[in-house]
Amino acid sequence: MEQPKKVADRYLKQEVLGQGTYGVVFKATDTKTGETVAIKKIRLGKHKEGVNVTALREIKMLKELKHPHIILLIDAFPHKENLHLVFEFMETDLEGVIRDSNVLLSPADIKSYLLMTLKGLAYCHEKWVLHRDMKPNNLLIGPDGQLKLADFGLARIFGTPDRKFTHQVFARWYRAPELLFGAKQYGAAVDVWAAGCVFAELLLRRPFLQGNSDIDQLSKIFAAFGTPKADQWPDMKKLPDYVEYQFVPAPSLRSLFPSVSEDALDLLSKMFTYDPKARLSVKQALEHRYFTSAPSPTDPARLPKPLRKQETKASYGKHEAIKVVSPPRKIRRVMPERGRVDGMKSHVDKDQQAPMSLDFTVLAERPPNRPTITSADRSHLKRKLDLDF
Amino acid sequence: MAANFWESSQYKQLLDQEEVDVVQPLDKERGISVEDFKLIKFHMSNHIMKLAQHIKVRQRVVATAITYMRRVYTKKSMVEFEPRLVAIACLYLASKAEESIVQARNLVFYSKRLYPDDYKYELKDILGMEMRVLEALDYYLVVFHPYRSLSDFLQDAALNDVNMNQFTWGIVNDTYKMDLILVHPPYRIALACIYIASVQREKDITAWLQDLNEDMNLVKNIAMEILDFYENYRTITDEKVSSAFSKLALKP
Numbered sequence: 342m343e344q345p346k347k348v349a350d351r352y353l354k355q356e357v358l359g360q361g362t363y364g365v366v367f368k369a370t371d372t373k374t375g376e377t378v379a380i381k382k383i384r385l386g387k388h389k390e391g392v393n394v395t396a397l398r399e400i401k402m403l404k405e406l407k408h409p410h411i412i413l414l415i416d417a418f419p420h421k422e423n424l425h426l427v428f429e430f431m432e433t434d435l436e437g438v439i440r441d442s443n444v445l446l447s448p449a450d451i452k453s454y455l456l457m458t459l460k461g462l463a464y465c466h467e468k469w470v471l472h473r474d475m476k477p478n479n480l481l482i483g484p485d486g487q488l489k490l491a492d493f494g495l496a497r498i499f500g501t502p503d504r505k506f507t508h509q510v511f512a513r514w515y516r517a518p519e520l521l522f523g524a525k526q527y528g529a530a531v532d533v534w535a536a537g538c539v540f541a542e543l544l545l546r547r548p549f550l551q552g553n554s555d556i557d558q559l560s561k562i563f564a565a566f567g568t569p570k571a572d573q574w575p576d577m578k579k580l581p582d583y584v585e586y587q588f589v590p591a592p593s594l595r596s597l598f599p600s601v602s603e604d605a606l607d608l609l610s611k612m613f614t615y616d617p618k619a620r621l622s623v624k625q626a627l628e629h630r631y632f633t634s635a636p637s638p639t640d641p642a643r644l645p646k647p648l649r650k651q652e653t654k655a656s657y658g659k660h661e662a663i664k665v666v667s668p669p670r671k672i673r674r675v676m677p678e679r680g681r682v683d684g685m686k687s688h689v690d691k692d693q694q695a696p697m698s699l700d701f702t703v704l705a706e707r708p709p710n711r712p713t714i715t716s717a718d719r720s721h722l723k724r725k726l727d728l729d730f
Numbered sequence: 731m732a733a734n735f736w737e738s739s740q741y742k743q744l745l746d747q748e749e750v751d752v753v754q755p756l757d758k759e760r761g762i763s764v765e766d767f768k769l770i771k772f773h774m775s776n777h778i779m780k781l782a783q784h785i786k787v788r789q790r791v792v793a794t795a796i797t798y799m800r801r802v803y804t805k806k807s808m809v810e811f812e813p814r815l816v817a818i819a820c821l822y823l824a825s826k827a828e829e830s831i832v833q834a835r836n837l838v839f840y841s842k843r844l845y846p847d848d849y850k851y852e853l854k855d856i857l858g859m860e861m862r863v864l865e866a867l868d869y870y871l872v873v874f875h876p877y878r879s880l881s882d883f884l885q886d887a888a889l890n891d892v893n894m895n896q897f898t899w900g901i902v903n904d905t906y907k908m909d910l911i912l913v914h915p916p917y918r919i920a921l922a923c924i925y926i927a928s929v930q931r932e933k934d935i936t937a938w939l940q941d942l943n944e945d946m947n948l949v950k951n952i953a954m955e956i957l958d959f960y961e962n963y964r965t966i967t968d969e970k971v972s973s974a975f976s977k978l979a980l981k982p
Contacts, residue, residue, distance in 0.1 A: 391834060391857040392864060394826050401827055401871040405739055417869045419861050469734050497829070498872070 347372070348425065349418050352380060368430065371415070377430040378415060382423050392424055395494040400426065402470055402493040410461030412481060412491040428491075431481035433647055435488065435539070439477055439546055441647035448602065450645060451543045452631070453638035454480075457488035458536055463623040465490065466529045471499050473510040475535035477542060486641035499528055511535055513558050514548050518569070519617050521559050523582030530617035533626065537612030544601055544609075559586065566613060567591025574616040604631040735915060739870045745804060750909045754807035757978070762808070766974035768909075770808060773971050774799055774817045775907045781818070784840040785832050787825055789903065794873045795824035796906045802866045804912065808978055811862070814841075815851055819859035827871040875911070876902050876920035883917075883924055887938045898927040901956065908959050914952055918944070922952035 347353055352369040358379060359366045366381045383396045403414035416427040435454060438444055446454075458480055465472055472479075472490060479492040495510050506527065508520045517534035519527055541549035550565060552558025563569070568588045569577060577583060594610050601609075608631040614620040621629075632638070735741055753767050762770075775796045782792045798820040802811060818837050825832045834853055842849045880902060884890040889898075901923040905911070910919050921944065928935045939946060 385857070385861075389834070389853075391822065391860045392826070394831060397823075397826050397871070398829075400869050404870050405872050419865060422861075424861070424864075468737065 348380070349420050351416075352378065352427065354380075369427075371427070379428045379430045381426045381428065383426065384423055396424065396426070398496065399493045402496045406465065406468060406470065406493075408461060408464040409487065410457050410489050411464060412489045429483065429489075431489065431491070432484050433482050434478045435480040435482065435543075436477035437647045438482065438645070439542055442546075444645045444647055446543065446546070446645065447636070447639070448605070449636040449639045451540075451605075452636070453641060453644055454488055454543055455536075455540050456627075456632060456638050457641065458490070458539060459623050459627050461488070461490040462532055462536055463627055465496075466532070466623055469498050471497050471529060472532050472535075473497060474512070475532055475539060476512050476515045477539055480539070482644075482646070486644045486646070488641070513555065514538060514551055516555075516558060517617065518559060518562055518577075518615060519580060521555050521562075521582075522577065522580035524580050524617075527617065529622065530620040533612055533620055533623055536623070536626075537609060540605075540609055540612065541598075544598055544605070556584075563589050565592070565597060566594075566615070569615040576616070576618075602631075602634075604629070604634050607631070735874050735917070738872060738874060740872065740874055741915065743801075743870065744914070745912050747909070747913055750800075750804055750912050752804070754803070754805075754809075756807035756809040760809060760979070761977045762974070766977060767803075767808075769966065769971050769974045770813055770978075771800060771803060771909070772907050772966065773975075774813045777814065778817050778821055779903075779906075781821060781837070781840060781844065784844070785836055787821075787832060788828070788830055790875060790877065791821070791824045791828045791830055793875045793877070793903075793906055793911075794828050795821040797873045797875075797911050798824060798863060798867060800909055800912055802863055806866050811859075811866070812980065813978075814980075815855060815859045816863060818851065818856050819863045822856060823860050823863055823871075827873075873911075874916045876905070876916040876923065879917040880920040880923065883920055887924065887928075887935050889924070889928065889933060889935065894927060894931065894933075897931065898923050901926055904959075905956060907963075908955070910952065910955070914948075918949060919952060921949045922956060925949055925953045926956060 348369065351373055352371055355368040355370065357365050357367045366379055369378050369380050370376070371378050383393055385391060385393070400414065400417060403412070407413070412431070413429040414426060415429060416425075418425050418427075435458075438446070438454070458475075462472065462475070470493075472493065473495040474492055475490075479490065481489050481491045483489065497506060499506075506525055508523050508525060508527070510516075511520065511531070515535035515538045517527075517531045520531055538549050550558065550561040552561045563586055567590050568586050571578065594606055598606060598609070608621075608626060608629045611621040611629070612626060751764050751767070753762050753764055757767065778795050778799065779792055782795070795817075799816055802816055802820070818841060822832065822834055822837055834856055837856065838851070838853055841851070877899070880898060881890070881895075884895060884898065902920065905919055905923065921939075921942070924935070925939070939949070
């Protein structure tokens with residue numbers, strides 16, 4: 342066993358939590374505060390490009406963003422030519438919660454998770470920051486149950502006129518239709534769509550719209566909400582990659598979410614408005630009656646959590662047949678797309694999906710295989726990999 | 731935008747002029763006066779602008795780079811942070827932070843071309859300094875500039891003809907040869923520049939300015955500072971710059 346090493350005279354290094362392309366993430370104790378922290382060590386790319394741009398983007402954003410629902414960047418320092426970022430330690434993430442079939446999520450629990458997600462996002466938008474990578478495994482959950490937005494490696498400051506953005510953002514399943522049609526100028530509404538996907542995923546306990554290509558993603562969206570008509574979304578046809586889709590009428594949203602409350606359904610439909618200009622803002626979403634009607638959101642400290650790593654292992658022995666609940670957190674977190682995670686789970690998992698209330702006959706096909714990584718995604722993934730921790 | 735600025739790290743970091751004008755002890759030992767200090771920063775700002783012209787980056791990147799450079803010297807000495815290396819590292823860092831990244835080796839290439847005789851830094855020096863600059867900046871990288879408010883204001887004041895736009899934009903560019911960005915909110919600098927331009931071009935915008943709900947004395951003070959700078963500008967000679975650098979035992 343290695344003796345614990347003190348980094349920068351302050352941090353006591355503990356076990357490695359995960360390995361990303363640009364370096365390791367390890368657990369440590371901050372001797373100044375006694376708190377547990379996660380330190381992301383960013384290797385400098387062989388003296389060619391200096392500090393990694395994605396890492397720099399994350400530092401730049403997090404230095405400006407201080408909020409109870411945004412991951413806290415505690416410190417940054419160079420050490421032995423590597424840049425180290427010190428974050429508050431988070432126990433798990435929302436994906437871990439959603440995937441764990443031992444976790445029972447009540448409507449009040451779901452409301453609490455969504456509330457915290459939207460509060461963090463509202464703060465970003467107030468500060469003119471687009472997150473651009475909202476998805477369950479970027480929503481981390483602390484030991485106190487507080488949910489925090491993390492991974493700002495794709496975030497951008499918006500509000501600058503005529504600034505052209507890339508539409509290759511977000512993991513595909515969370516990408517808004519305007520992005521899939523190649524929009525270069527877009528705004529906060531893209532984060533709202535993604536938050537809507539997270540909401541749906543909390544309700545369904547599985548990703549809502551699982552396209553395996555950009556084209557397929559749009560057809561999944563249209564199958565769920567109907568092909569948009571011009572009066573629903575006037576600017577649609579002007580988008581760079583617009584292609585006409587066969588008209589499909591919208592099934593009733595109720596048929597996709599049979600067991601949720603009227604208020605939840607109403608909020609969901611408004612977050613999934615096609616026209617980004619008409620889509621609900623985060624602020625409006627927070628004012629929606631869903632958040633004031635019964636049941637009131639669960640106190641974060643009392644939210645159900647996935648079993649801890651050791652406990653998971655322990656339960657393994659007892660219930661051989663039960664699927665892997667979730668891979669050790671850090672391994673999962675360095676995998677950007679769930680498609681990759683599959684290989685790591687036991688094969689039992691595949692057939693034994695999380696309970697779902699979505700009736701797929703409505704979508705006229707079985708859930709697709711997890712998407713493989715397309716070449717279009719590869720650069721996106723590479724960028725993402727540096728930042729996951 | 732403004733609401734944004736008031737919550738930014740930049741707003742919290744604004745300094746008084748007296749704080750900006752503090753010469754670091756190590757530099758003082760070499761005999762650097764406040765005047766020398768300003769001259770060197772002025773020279774390095776020009777240097778960054780020149781280099782940026784060659785590698786063709788947006789003005790925003792230049793402005794951010796110069797802001798970084800000026801912030802570094804509110805905390806670090808020129809003896810330890812060699813100005814030319816700092817300038818290049820700041821430009822490199824700014825290009826990343828402003829999302830219009832330039833290749834570090836292009837920076838080396840153009841620096842060598844600009845100064846064929848005595849340019850002595852290589853890629854690894856720039857990357858090493860990038861890290862030191864980042865640390866000196868305490869990792870605060872978001873910088874607000876007057877440009878954004880400038881176009882909004884000009885439009886609002888109905889002064890947005892091409893001529894007026896270019897003229898005011900030019901004045902704003904010149905403010906980076908001074909420390910204004912470390913001391914004042916960017917929108918106020920923009921107003922001061924518009925004020926100067928309107929006076930120069932004999933356009934009366936008094937009524938518009940009065941409607942702004944802004945303390946016009948503050949704006950006028952900045953405008954005066956800018957005009958003073960233009961006045962002094964004429965007295966800056968190569969000899970003065972060289973003499974300041976020679977105290978640091980460096981060539982400009």
